[in-house]
Amino acid sequence: MRFPTGFLLGAATAAYQIEGAAEEDGRGTSIWDTFSRTPGKVLHGDTGDIACDNYHRLDADLDLAAGLGLNSYRFSVAWPRIVPEGTGNINQKGLDFYKRLVEGLHARDITPMATLYHWDLPQPLQDGGGWACRDTVERFCEFTQTVLEALGDAVPMWVTVNEPFCAGMVGHLEGRHAPGLRDLRSALAATHHLLLAHGHAVSIVHARAPGRQAGITLNLSDITPASPAEADQAAARLLDGYENRWYLDAVLRGSYPADMLDWYGQQVPVDFIRDRDLDVIATASDFLGVNYYETKVVAADPREPYHHARVIPATGRLTAGGLDARPAALGRILRRVHGEYAPPPLYITESGAAFHDYVDPEGCVKDLERVTYLNDHLGEVLRAIQDGVDLRGYIAWSLLDNFEWADGYSRRFGLVYVEYGTQTRIPKASAHWYQQLIAAQQG
Ligand code: FCB
Secondary structure, eight states: OOOOTTOEEEEEOOHHHHOOOTTSTTOOOBHHHHHHTSTTSSGGGOOSSSTTOTTTSHHHHHHHHHHTTOSEEEEEOOHHHHSTTSSSOOOHHHHHHHHHHHHHHHHTTOEEEEEEESSOOBHHHHHTTGGGSTHHHHHHHHHHHHHHHHHGGGOSEEEEEEOHHIIIIIHHTSOSSTTOOOOHHHHHHHHHHHHHHHHHHHHHHHHHSTTOEEEEEEEOOEEEESSSSHHHHHHHHHHHIIIIIHHHHHHHHSSOOHHHHHHHHTTSOOOOOOTTHHHHHTOOOSOEEEEEOOEEEEEEOTTSTTTSEEEOOOOSOOOTTSOOOOHHHHHHHHHHHHHHHOOSOEEEEEEOOOOOOOOOTTSOOOOHHHHHHHHHHHHHHHHHHHTTOOEEEEEEEOSBOOOOGGGGGGOOOOSEEEETTTTEEEEOHHHHHHHHHHHHHTO
């Protein structure tokens, strides 16, 4: 497979999922510390207290990334390490860690891509209302300015907010992620404020680090109605509005979809949108990040509370989480965004799958399912590019097995296996495959 010159082939991580060192060097508490330490919220009671211990193993992990030949690495900056109380005091040791990380990437010829918000809101801000409260947007702007002052020039690409759908709806309506609320109005307000935070962050990046790029990352699902019946079509459209269009329309068109405003408006007051907010949300950005994990076939079912769409269990090859991630769906998503939204250049900022990986008696992890996954999805990426989609990079999720949110350590998404007891890293077969693919681009 041959990608265009300059195409990014990298891997991604996020702070809370890998760093550990939760109590060290002045780091404050985030909503994920609170959530994961609350019994019953995360499988097996797992927390990110130690995770991959990346905070203490930074250089070795950067060597690992370099060893794979990655030309880009996406990481996130932990807000509670930089501003432990969410506002006010700045923790220099936190900034120093990320300076070291960014310098380490440059020293290894790896392009840094930094995410400003990958879900670790400082707990004191949650105590004051969190993302459901508009003030949090200002706190995020302060944090963003601090990070940009310290690292702005050294990082060419800034992802403002990772997956506002998950942070907003999964965290505040479905309750499966921190802060674990189940309230539609809070959830909608949270998504709105996360989107607003994105718009402001784009302007801050442009002001503080001219020439550097900024964009949001959306998780987009491919959704197909189970039948041509009117009810199934309507359910698919509603789920598409719930997961995809709310975000795409806001960021790329500067408006929320009218049908979704109606749908939500029938249930709760949608009274948190102010004049000009949508203009801020649609601030021209330099790229759109797409995270791809799922394709869904859905039938109408009024018992589904949020969108009246029931996912028909797939029968094909599933990933360990039971997710149906067929490669053709990735192509459909890319062509759709390209065709319907006239987006800025696209990057796949995450794509990957969990499988039941294990270390065999020879000490190898032969994750052939992941090799197939990567091969097929990268094939789709190439086809989309040939069809005219301006797609400039594929960042695999994830460099390392890590703390997979509510699933704890039970889901292994890494190119590199992590033995949590000893913190041994074992590059899987997929890592070797990816390394060869990247090396072959240079020839
Ligand atoms: C995405 C998250 C990422 C990771 C993958 C599997 O929703 O952005 O942190 O957990 O799912």
